[in-house]
Amino acid sequence: MADISSSGGPSMARSQSQTTKLALRIILYLALCIFALFYLMPLFVMITTSLKSLDEIRTGDLMSLPRDVTFDAWRSAWSEACTGIQCEGVRPFFWNSVLIAIPGVLISTLLGALNGYVVAQWRFKGANIFFALMLFGCFIPFQVVLLPMARMLGVMGIAGTIPGLVFVHVIYGLGFTTLFFRNYYVSIPDELTKAAKVDGAGFFRIFWSIFLPLSLPIIVVTVIWQFTQIWNDFLFGVSFSQAGTQPVTVALNNIVNSTTGVKEYNVDMAAAIIAALPTLFVYVVAGKYFIRGLTAGSVKG
Amino acid sequence: MSPILDVKNLYKNYGATAVLHDINVSIEEGDFLVLVGPSGCGKSTLLNCIAGLEPISGGDLFIGGQNMTNVSPKDRDIAMVFQSYALYPTMTVAKNITFGMKVRGVDPATQEAKLKHVAAQLQIEQLLHRKPGQLSGGQRQRVAMGRALVRDPKLFLFDEPLSNLDAKLRVEMRTEIKALHQKLGASMVYVTHDQIEAMTLATKIVVMKGGVIQQIGSPAEIYNRPANLFVADFMGSPAMNLIPAKARRNGNGTKIEIARKDGEPIVLTDTRNTDLPEDVIMGVRPEDIADPARLTSEHAQIAECLIEIVEPAGADTYAVMQLGGKHVTARLHAETSAKAGAQQSLAFDLGKVSYFEPETGQRLN
Numbered sequence: 326m327a328d329i330s331s332s333g334g335p336s337m338a339r340s341q342s343q344t345t346k347l348a349l350r351i352i353l354y355l356a357l358c359i360f361a362l363f364y365l366m367p368l369f370v371m372i373t374t375s376l377k378s379l380d381e382i383r384t385g386d387l388m389s390l391p392r393d394v395t396f397d398a399w400r401s402a403w404s405e406a407c408t409g410i411q412c413e414g415v416r417p418f419f420w421n422s423v424l425i426a427i428p429g430v431l432i433s434t435l436l437g438a439l440n441g442y443v444v445a446q447w448r449f450k451g452a453n454i455f456f457a458l459m460l461f462g463c464f465i466p467f468q469v470v471l472l473p474m475a476r477m478l479g480v481m482g483i484a485g486t487i488p489g490l491v492f493v494h495v496i497y498g499l500g501f502t503t504l505f506f507r508n509y510y511v512s513i514p515d516e517l518t519k520a521a522k523v524d525g526a527g528f529f530r531i532f533w534s535i536f537l538p539l540s541l542p543i544i545v546v547t548v549i550w551q552f553t554q555i556w557n558d559f560l561f562g563v564s565f566s567q568a569g570t571q572p573v574t575v576a577l578n579n580i581v582n583s584t585t586g587v588k589e590y591n592v593d594m595a596a597a598i599i600a601a602l603p604t605l606f607v608y609v610v611a612g613k614y615f616i617r618g619l620t621a622g623s624v625k626g
Numbered sequence: 627m628s629p630i631l632d633v634k635n636l637y638k639n640y641g642a643t644a645v646l647h648d649i650n651v652s653i654e655e656g657d658f659l660v661l662v663g664p665s666g667c668g669k670s671t672l673l674n675c676i677a678g679l680e681p682i683s684g685g686d687l688f689i690g691g692q693n694m695t696n697v698s699p700k701d702r703d704i705a706m707v708f709q710s711y712a713l714y715p716t717m718t719v720a721k722n723i724t725f726g727m728k729v730r731g732v733d734p735a736t737q738e739a740k741l742k743h744v745a746a747q748l749q750i751e752q753l754l755h756r757k758p759g760q761l762s763g764g765q766r767q768r769v770a771m772g773r774a775l776v777r778d779p780k781l782f783l784f785d786e787p788l789s790n791l792d793a794k795l796r797v798e799m800r801t802e803i804k805a806l807h808q809k810l811g812a813s814m815v816y817v818t819h820d821q822i823e824a825m826t827l828a829t830k831i832v833v834m835k836g837g838v839i840q841q842i843g844s845p846a847e848i849y850n851r852p853a854n855l856f857v858a859d860f861m862g863s864p865a866m867n868l869i870p871a872k873a874r875r876n877g878n879g880t881k882i883e884i885a886r887k888d889g890e891p892i893v894l895t896d897t898r899n900t901d902l903p904e905d906v907i908m909g910v911r912p913e914d915i916a917d918p919a920r921l922t923s924e925h926a927q928i929a930e931c932l933i934e935i936v937e938p939a940g941a942d943t944y945a946v947m948q949l950g951g952k953h954v955t956a957r958l959h960a961e962t963s964a965k966a967g968a969q970q971s972l973a974f975d976l977g978k979v980s981y982f983e984p985e986t987g988q989r990l991n
Contacts, residue, residue: 516710538716
């Protein structure tokens with residue numbers, strides 16, 4: 326080999342290195358495809374299983390496509406499946422989740438934006454310590470706050486209610502949302518604030534007219550992050566809810582774990598997909614902004 | 627009539643570190659005050675204090691005769707242009723210019739009229755619907771000026787407004803700012819680290835270093851009679867030659883001896899300054915060392931010097947020699963006969979030299 330490449334001169338060497346490059350590229354893509362298939366496998370099983378009838382599941386293969394596509398399991402999961410003694414499917418719980426997630430996301434994003442704006446642009450004495458403590462809040466394990474939070478919600482009179490759950494999620498999300506907005510706003514030159522002050526704008530005016538319109542990328546990031554966190558939360562949902570206010574994740578657990586008699590795999594799968602759809606939807610719609618927002622650095626202008 | 631801006635005994639500390647020390651400046655209406663100094667000298671901090679964007683630690687500040695020490699920026703009747711222009715990125719040029727008026731609740735018809743007027747003045751009418759991101763550096767600069775002009779304030783503040791522009795544009799904008807100042811007769815405070823900008827624009831210059839004012843004066847005063855070695859070295863390009871020398875009293879004048887690397891010291895006779903200490907630093911501007919035929923001052927004295935380097939610069943030719951252990955630059959005319967490595971007779975204009983005390987750096991004459 327060495328002989329050939331040395332006698333063949335530089336052009337030979339170049340074409341050879343190009344062949345190697347191409348081969349490596351093919352291997353790389355092959356490996357990536359295999360990984361992708363591997364990761365998509367559970368989703369495939371879930372979707373196909375949810376479209377089969379129970380008979381077919383019992384007699385057929387886990388990996389095979391459904392012989393007769395039926396949406397019975399989806400209908401059942403949405404409005405008939407039993408969660409304990411109640412048999413209304415995941416529908417009421419799905420709406421609970423919506424009622425928790427939407428205000429939770431909006432409030433924590435808005436407060437995070439305000440916090441970040443203050444910490445980044447209106448430096449006050451102890452701003453760094455304030456921010457460090459806020460960051461620390463991101464790393465407190467959920468289990469630690471369960472009991473104090475339960476007591477707190479009781480004192481406030483919102484234990485077991487949807488506003489109570491919104492409150493918990495806002496508090497827990499603030500650390501992250503503040504971090505996101507602070508890091509975004511810190512890259513904006515402080516001369517912008519100064520110019521607005523000379524122009525006569527006050528604290529909220531500057532926030533509303535100058536900083537918020539600049540913030541679209543980071544708002545998208547925060548909304549995706551918070552929505553995923555709140556929607557997928559199980560621990561808070563199961564701890565601080567009562568009959569009638571449970572979120573969809575808790576309902577899903579109850580459907581899967583409290584069936585008596587035959588285990589309806591197709592219904593379980595359909596319910597799981599329903600519970601996961603909103604986060605999936607948010608990622609698909611806003612995913613590219615997520616990456617863009619995370620990498621968006623300084624603001625030119 | 628009271629001065630338009632009057633800063634009295636102003637102090638500014640960040641914790642224990644003093645940033646500005648006993649600042650006293652005042653300007654009359656129509657003055658163009660330039661604060662100049664190396665970076666970190668506190669000039670921008672002083673400007674921010676005048677604007678009210680930084681609280682001051684001591685002293686008083688009057689604008690238009692009113693005590694503004696504790697007044698918020700928006701009520702000081704000022705407008706400010708920033709180094710980064712600080713245009714609001716999400717607003718169009720028109721909105722940028724009218725934002726202040728909108729905040730203050732000026733009625734839309736007046737806003738429109740003022741916007742039109744300023745846009746015409748700065749020739750930015752065709753840019754009004756663009757966003758700052760779509761503008762070039764020079765255009766952004768104009769918009770930032772427009773935002774200040776539209777306010778029609780008592781006092782304009784400029785914080786290094788030209789330092790983000792390329793060299794050619796900087797010179798153009800400099801001329802334009804000067805023209806604007808002459809046309810409006812407005813009072814301005816302008817911060818720069820560029821001493822040429824300071825010289826060309828100012829009616830009054832404040833040279834600062836380490837939070838302390840070194841000298842206040844007209845450009846001519848600062849240039850011709852620098853108060854200390856720092857000002858002498860900082861203002862002027864090429865810098866003033868600062869040559870260590872010995873002064874000996876001698877009958878009707880003072881003999882100034884300047885050591886040379888090889889051979890006898892140069893001896894010049896200064897008939898005007900008779901009470902100099904023995905050790906002095908003599909400050910001579912490059913243009914005050916010239917070809918004897920071209921320097922027709924009555925105080926000119928001629929000496930032979932060994933030229934080490936000749937640097938033609940188009941209009942002038944700079945000749946560098948070594949005197950008193952320092953490189954000394956002379957500004958000669960373009961067709962000079964000076965050659966590197968050859969002796970050349972040069973005239974020193976002793977009518978324009980400055981003398982400094984070597985230890986303290988203070989001016990002696």
